[in-house]
Amino acid sequence: MSATIFEKGMNGRSGSYLPPNDCPVGDLDLAAPRRGEIGLPRIGEQDLIRHYVELAGKNYHIDKGMYPLGSCTMKYNPVINEELARLPGFAGLHPAQDEADVQGALELMHRLERDLCEITGMSAFSLQPVAGAHGELTGMMIARDWFRRRAEKRTTVLVPDSAHGTNPASVAICGFTPKTIPSNDRGLIDPGALAAACGDDTAVLMLTLPNTLGLFERGIERIVEIVHGAGALVYMDGANMNALLGIVRPGAIGIDIMHVNLHKTFATPHGGGGPGSGPVGVREHLAGLLPVPRVVESGGRYSLSDDRPETIGPVHSWYGNFNVLVKAYAYIRSLGGEGLREAAENAIINANYLMKLVSERYEIAYPGPCMHEFVASGSGLKRFGVRTTDVAKRLLDYGLHAPTVYFPLIVEEALMIEPVETEKKETLDHFAGALSAIAREAQEDPDLLHKAPVTTPVRRLDEASAARSPQLCWPGGCREP
Amino acid sequence: MSYVQNTDADRLAMLERIGAASFEDLLEPVPPAVRAGAPLDLGDPMSESETAAHLRALSARNIPAGEMASFLGGGIYDRFIPATVRYVLSRSEFYTSYTPYQAEVSQGTLQAIYEYQTMIARLTAMDAANASMYDGATALAEAMLMAVQVKRIPRVVVPAALCPRYRAVLCGYAAGKGIEIEEVPWGEDGAIDPGALAAALREKAAAVVLAQPNYLGMIEDAPAVSEAARSAGSLLVVLADPVSLALLSPPGEYGADIVVGEGQSLGLAQSFGGPLLGFMATREAYIRKCPGRLISATTDLDGRRGYTMTLQTREQHIRREKATSNICTNEGLMALAATVYLASLGEDGLREVAVQSASKARTLYRMLAPLGSVTLPFGEGFFQEFVMNVSDPAGFAAAARARGVLAGIPIGDGFPALGAGAMLVAVTEKRSLADLELLRDIAAGTGGAR
Numbered sequence: 036m037s038a039t040i041f042e043k044g045m046n047g048r049s050g051s052y053l054p055p056n057d058c059p060v061g062d063l064d065l066a067a068p069r070r071g072e073i074g075l076p077r078i079g080e081q082d083l084i085r086h087y088v089e090l091a092g093k094n095y096h097i098d099k100g101m102y103p104l105g106s107c108t109m110k111y112n113p114v115i116n117e118e119l120a121r122l123p124g125f126a127g128l129h130p131a132q133d134e135a136d137v138q139g140a141l142e143l144m145h146r147l148e149r150d151l152c153e154i155t156g157m158s159a160f161s162l163q164p165v166a167g168a169h170g171e172l173t174g175m176m177i178a179r180d181w182f183r184r185r186a187e188k189r190t191t192v193l194v195p196d197s198a199h200g201t202n203p204a205s206v207a208i209c210g211f212t213p214k215t216i217p218s219n220d221r222g223l224i225d226p227g228a229l230a231a232a233c234g235d236d237t238a239v240l241m242l243t244l245p246n247t248l249g250l251f252e253r254g255i256e257r258i259v260e261i262v263h264g265a266g267a268l269v270y271m272d273g274a275n276m277n278a279l280l281g282i283v284r285p286g287a288i289g290i291d292i293m294h295v296n297l298h299k300t301f302a303t304p305h306g307g308g309g310p311g312s313g314p315v316g317v318r319e320h321l322a323g324l325l326p327v328p329r330v331v332e333s334g335g336r337y338s339l340s341d342d343r344p345e346t347i348g349p350v351h352s353w354y355g356n357f358n359v360l361v362k363a364y365a366y367i368r369s370l371g372g373e374g375l376r377e378a379a380e381n382a383i384i385n386a387n388y389l390m391k392l393v394s395e396r397y398e399i400a401y402p403g404p405c406m407h408e409f410v411a412s413g414s415g416l417k418r419f420g421v422r423t424t425d426v427a428k429r430l431l432d433y434g435l436h437a438p439t440v441y442f443p444l445i446v447e448e449a450l451m452i453e454p455v456e457t458e459k460k461e462t463l464d465h466f467a468g469a470l471s472a473i474a475r476e477a478q479e480d481p482d483l484l485h486k487a488p489v490t491t492p493v494r495r496l497d498e499a500s501a502a503r504s505p506q507l508c509w510p511g512g513c514r515e516p
Numbered sequence: 517m518s519y520v521q522n523t524d525a526d527r528l529a530m531l532e533r534i535g536a537a538s539f540e541d542l543l544e545p546v547p548p549a550v551r552a553g554a555p556l557d558l559g560d561p562m563s564e565s566e567t568a569a570h571l572r573a574l575s576a577r578n579i580p581a582g583e584m585a586s587f588l589g590g591g592i593y594d595r596f597i598p599a600t601v602r603y604v605l606s607r608s609e610f611y612t613s614y615t616p617y618q619a620e621v622s623q624g625t626l627q628a629i630y631e632y633q634t635m636i637a638r639l640t641a642m643d644a645a646n647a648s649m650y651d652g653a654t655a656l657a658e659a660m661l662m663a664v665q666v667k668r669i670p671r672v673v674v675p676a677a678l679c680p681r682y683r684a685v686l687c688g689y690a691a692g693k694g695i696e697i698e699e700v701p702w703g704e705d706g707a708i709d710p711g712a713l714a715a716a717l718r719e720k721a722a723a724v725v726l727a728q729p730n731y732l733g734m735i736e737d738a739p740a741v742s743e744a745a746r747s748a749g750s751l752l753v754v755l756a757d758p759v760s761l762a763l764l765s766p767p768g769e770y771g772a773d774i775v776v777g778e779g780q781s782l783g784l785a786q787s788f789g790g791p792l793l794g795f796m797a798t799r800e801a802y803i804r805k806c807p808g809r810l811i812s813a814t815t816d817l818d819g820r821r822g823y824t825m826t827l828q829t830r831e832q833h834i835r836r837e838k839a840t841s842n843i844c845t846n847e848g849l850m851a852l853a854a855t856v857y858l859a860s861l862g863e864d865g866l867r868e869v870a871v872q873s874a875s876k877a878r879t880l881y882r883m884l885a886p887l888g889s890v891t892l893p894f895g896e897g898f899f900q901e902f903v904m905n906v907s908d909p910a911g912f913a914a915a916a917r918a919r920g921v922l923a924g925i926p927i928g929d930g931f932p933a934l935g936a937g938a939m940l941v942a943v944t945e946k947r948s949l950a951d952l953e954l955l956r957d958i959a960a961g962t963g964g965a966r
Contacts, residue, residue, distance in 0.1 A: 038624075040631050040859050044746040049862040052598050056872045057949040058879040063871065066735055066897060067765040074638040083600060083859055090624035091609035096606040104617075111519050112612050115564050121753075127582025129592055130789030131925045133917065141578030142789050153557055165650045165790065166845040168832070176688055204832035204842035208661070210692035213837045222645075251545040281556050282543065288550050298845065302519075304608075307625040308615040308647065308809065308848025310791030352591060352653040352778065353789025359627030361571070369517040369567045372556030381520045381527075383542050388530040404542045414962045432623050439617075442833070459521035460530060491620040493822035501814040501826040505803065507644040509813075510632040 037089050044076035045514045050083075074512060093492040094307070095436050098486040101462050103440040105408045105451025106199065106247055108277045108299035110378075111368065113490060116302070116362035125361050134338050140357065141337030145330045147364045148314075149217065154367075154375065155273070155293060157227040157316030158285030161325040163355040167274055168440075170294025171205035171241075171312030174270050175290055176347040177317060177324045178239045179209050181268070184345065189267065190237035195224055197247045211238060218445060222248040222401040226257045233265040244285065247443045247451070248401055249386065249408035251278075256442040259289035268292060268321075276300045277406035277455070278383060281376030292317050301363035312359040326350050381456035381458040385463060391455045391466035396474035400446040408453035410446050411438075421477040423448040425484035429476065432488045433469040517564050556628040581786060584952040586922040589901050589942025590731070591652060591679055591778050592786050595759075595869070596946050598860040601853050611849055615809075620816075621822045624821035625848065629811045632855040632873035639761045639858075640754075640775040641768025642797035647809035648851040649794030649843065652778030653906040655683045656725070656755055657689035658807045658841055659774045659796065663723035663751045664695055665840070666805055671696040671721045673750070675708050679732035680930035682755075701933075704732040706894035706903070708741060718747035723774075724748075727755040728764065732875075732931075733901030733940065734894060735764065758782055758795065760855075760899045774798045783857025784850055793850035804830060807841030872899040872945035876952065880943050883956040890959050893934065901942040903927070906959070909937050916958045923955060 078086075095102070102109035120126070128137055148160040164170040175192070184187045192206040194213045203213040216232050219225040226244065233240070240262045245251045252258060262269050271285050271293035277300045279285070285293050297312035299302050305311070317325060323345035331340045339354075370378065383406055390399060390409040397411040413423035427437035427450070439451040454463055476483045488494060522530070527539075536542055543551070562570065564872075586594040605611065609624060616622030616629075629647045636645035649655035660672050674686065676699040683697075690697055700716050703709035705811045707730065717724070724745035729735050745752040751773040767775045779793030780786070798806055804827060812826035832839040858866060875899045884890045884904060891905040906912045909926045916923035924939035931938060943952070 037627060040802055050860060052861060052865055053596060053868055053872065053945055056875060058876045060871055060875040063875050063878065065763055067738060069763055069765055071830050073762060073863055075635060075866060076859050077862045078859060080600060081928050087604045087856060089608045090627055092624065094613045094624035095611040095621035096609050097612035102614060104614055107614060109614060113519060115568060119568060119571040120863030122572065122575040123580050123582060124578040126785040126787050127580030128578055128788040129586060129588040129594065129786045131583035131588050131590055132581055132922065136579040137788065139574040142577065143574050150558055162659045168842045168844045169650060172842055179692060200833040200836045201842050203837035207837040208692055253545050253547065255550055256547060269921055282552060283546060283550055284552050304611045305614045306611050309845045310847050310849060311845040348688045349681050350685060350688060352651045352681055352792060355657055356790040357788035358791055365556060365567050365571050368562045368570060371561035371943065372558040374518055374561045375556060377518060377520055381522055384527055384530050384539060387534045387542055391534050404544055425619045427618065431618060436621065437618050457519045457521065460526040488620050492623045493620055493816040493820055494818055494823045496619050496822045497814045498824050498826065501812040502823050505810065505826050506813040507635045507810055
């Protein structure tokens with residue numbers, strides 16, 4: 036346990052970071068001044084740095100080891116991209132500066148939009164959404180306004196039961212009603228069931244491709260045909276786009292709206308929970324609805340334009356997570372078209388290889404070639420009184436991170452595993468070896484798993500009492516000397 | 517540059533183990549007609565040195581505000597950032613970690629967010645804060661949705677003196693649920709017109725939004741607005757500037773129900789407007805209605821203090837369409853930046869930032885007031901930002917720019933009532949007396965009075 040920063044501080048111990056005020060303060064007459072202290076720490080710089088370095092030491096992170104979280108695409112974050120995004124010419128820009136002073140930034144955004152169009156086959160992109168769920172919401176707003184402008188009253192959005200929870204949540208915020216369509220016994224959308232569910236009321240089919248089971252929708256052509264036949268739009272959650280780079284261009288197969296996650300597919304770091312970036316792409320007929328401002332180019336000059344009468348309006352205070360855009364752009368330039376395809380191929384090979392190794396000890400939910408990820412099940416260990424949570428926690432004792440667990444919801448005791456392309460064969464062997472060893476332990480000494488983890492900074496936490504009476508703030512003050 | 521480590525021999529061995537003759541076998545589920553017909557046309561891969569040179573060249577085509585005397589604000593400010601913030605943010609233990617789903621190996625992130633929640637709750641004098649939202653605009657939109665859900669009334673009252681982009685984002689979020697947004701104009705002093713507020717509240721509203729200070733920089737009579745909201749049965753949603761809270765009465769003390777704001781001021785680079793940091797705090801009564809992640813202190817099996825995500829049954833991965841919000845990835849690293857910033861400056865340092873900003877803004881205001889070429893429509897009741905009118909804002913900005921000064925944001929288009937020459941001028945602690953004198957001299961030499 037580390038004490039909080041509040042406990043480590045002591046009154047009288049602060050750094051001084053500002054030069055003296057060279058303007059008079061005398062009559063700073065504020066109508067309603069704050070009385071009393073805020074309760075912020077007072078701590079010397081050395082102890083402050085020690086504190087956060089101590090906390091850093093308690094985190095698992097990509098630079099430490101493999102991070103096989105399914106659908107999260109935890110690939111290596113190239114360090115050069117961090118360096119480039121910190122250049123003063125990017126990091127020091129105010130968003131309201133004159134366009135003449137930010138030509139390089141606008142050019143980068145414009146080029147990135149064109150790159151994403153090339154990669155996905157969409158006609159136009161907006162870089163404004165700052166997370167995957169934000170992209171979904173933006174996409175749903177586009178669909179909402181599209182039908183509103185056409186005076187079509189369509190209120191339902193079809194969402195497969197394997198979908199990430201953000202999908203139905205984004206749908207609901209937009210005033211649509213999500214309707215779940217069940218997967219068939221192969222883990223795929225059943226075209227017959229889709230046709231039956233699709234009607235005059237359907238606005239959008241929201242699908243993830245490959246889906247969250249790591250499976251490509253074999254019937255995608257028929258699926259798109261059914262949805263378009265009903266006058267509805269197809270939205271693709273591009274969280275799993277890493278499997279499709281250079282292999283499938285969603286815009287070319289009739290996807291109308293999609294988002295990509297730059298913090299997954301394009302190697303920008305996840306930051307412990309953001310900042311992300313979830314650009315939204317659309318086909319030509321929907322391009323006018325994208326958020327404003329749009330970056331436009333004319334004769335080598337770049338500018339920002341709000342002049343889009345059909346736009347859904349902005350979805351962010353400014354232009355999105357620009358700093359993340361810089362990293363994604365650098366990544367695309369470094370890899371080029373062939374490198375992106377190489378990334379997808381290796382992601383797919385790694386996933387199929389790891390699935391093969393894992394299948395020796397664990398049931399695979401939907402056997403057959405997978406794309407970039409697969410779902411195993413811990414249900415075979417239940418007879419030893421062991422659950423998937425126990426497997427996940429035991430992996431931590433092996434110095435590894437756990438896969439995504441209990442998702443997708445349609446697989447019992449799910450372990451959703453995405454190895455990503457930057458991990459090499461030996462690393463996958465090591466991970467599979469750990470999972471096998473844990474399966475043996477489950478049989479021979481299940482208590483090892485029940486008690487796990489024991490090597491981590493803390494052991495299993497009492498989540499139930501935290502939920503019953505949450506302690507969201509440190510109650511104590513600063514120590515007196 | 518490739519970051520793939522598998523060799524050709526690795527791939528062959530792996531394919532053999534899989535039982536596939538070639539990679540193409542693995543693409544069997546992808547119908548041939550669906551596959552891309554041609555390689556991606558993105559140019560050749562670049563070496564690290566080529567990528568770096570290309571990006572440096574793009575960067576060099578920008579002239580950053582951070583290297584000029586910038587009076588640009590409007591939500592994004594040129595503030596001093598201690599080196600401690602950059603250092604902690606550059607630690608890959610933080611920036612390459614994922615959302616803390618496995619709490620036992622994420623205690624660093626979890627404790628840092630817990631400290632962040634504590635600092636935001638203290639700044640705002642509220643009971644609790646969440647782990648962050650995308651930015652000020654979407655945090656305000658989420659607060660609106662939350663208030664509407666609490667009150668079950670699809671109507672909110674907002675000040676006309678609200679950032680136009682925030683207003684537009686609100687409208688986008690409101691449209692799905694059919695929420696009506698009514699604006700209350702400002703009075704002669706640049707603050708909410710109390711009569712107009714009372715009139716707007718004759719009809720039921722889920723919430724009254726108070727921007728403190730408002731977009732024109734003016735400090736509102738918060739207790740009066742709060743009282744108007746309370747007596748009308750509306751929640752009070754405060755959009756607060758976090759630095760101003762070191763000097764101004766905190767929202768929790770005048771009855772706020774939800775407090776949101778833009779946290780860029782707390783140690784984040786301007787970065788062309790992103791990533792930003794939306795913060796949100798609320799009362800205990802509404803915590804279970806709150807969007808986003810919450811971190812709670814708890815104990816582990818051995819009784820040691822530890823931290824975990826909590827009340828996840830509000831969130832999309834459990835509640836799906838019934839969740840309080842769709843937010844998942846938020847701005848975790850930016851919350852860490854704010855935490856290190858607030859810990860570095862501390863109680864006294866943050867107050868000094870606020871005092872310097874406010875006193876320098878007043879100094880500039882008083883330098884400009886006597887000039888014939890400038891009109892100041894409102895009084896000194898601002899925090900660190902005020903409106904000034906010049907006859908030719910474009911010419912004025914160009915003259916200033918030529919001398920390395922970014923004079924302010926032209927806001928006449930968004931606020932026609934202020935006149936075409938209106939500019940929003942922000943003064944932070946980074947501006948020196950010499951910077952202020954330079955802006956005054958430029959103003960004195962430009963055009964005549966309006």
